[in-house]
Amino acid sequence: MVVTPQKKEEDLPDHHFTEKDLQTEWQVFLSDLFIKDQVTYFAVNTAKLHKKEENVVEILYPSDLVKTEFEKIQAQFFNHFKRKVNNYKIEVSYREDKKLIKKQETKRDIFQKFIEINPILKDLDELMRLDLS
CATH class of the missing domain: 3.30.300.180 (DnaA, N-terminal domain)
Incomplete structure (x- = not known):
């Protein structure tokens, strides 16, 4: 051996x-x-x-x-x-x-980012009561 x-x-x-x-x-x-x-x-x-x-x-x-x-x-x-x-x-x-960590973004999250860029969208959201759920 x-x-x-x-x-x-x-x-x-x-x-x-x-x-x-x-x-x-x-x-x-x-x-x-x-x-x-x-x-x-x-x-x-x-x-x-x-x-x-x-x-x-x-x-x-x-x-x-x-x-x-x-x-x-x-x-x-x-x-x-x-x-x-x-x-x-x-x-x-x-x-x-x-x-x-990967977080799934919702339509509301994306819209909030756009509001940061263009604050007028917030007024539009309040006026039109957009459903982003």
Whole structure:
């Protein structure tokens, strides 16, 4: 029986990868995920990945739900990505970013923005009693 020695972490390759490599693979992964599991896709597609340092990828997420769902698929994505770029020393950091929350705008919200631009619309709304619900 032949026992192969385990590779030490410092012996693992850590080739350079770019932000574009990361974004391209993330988009490919998301498109595959959309086909396989749409529920997970819609949960994690708001997460943003960025190369922070040479071997550090930062995950920006809007809520704890997105983080939890991302952690479920993290190993699957990063195992593939590490093989693709031949860098096995990639580390992951998380940061919550409330700016990523997507709020559905109603007609009333849009109208309020227009009122800020043109205050006369407020008078028109009061006069005509517009139904923007």
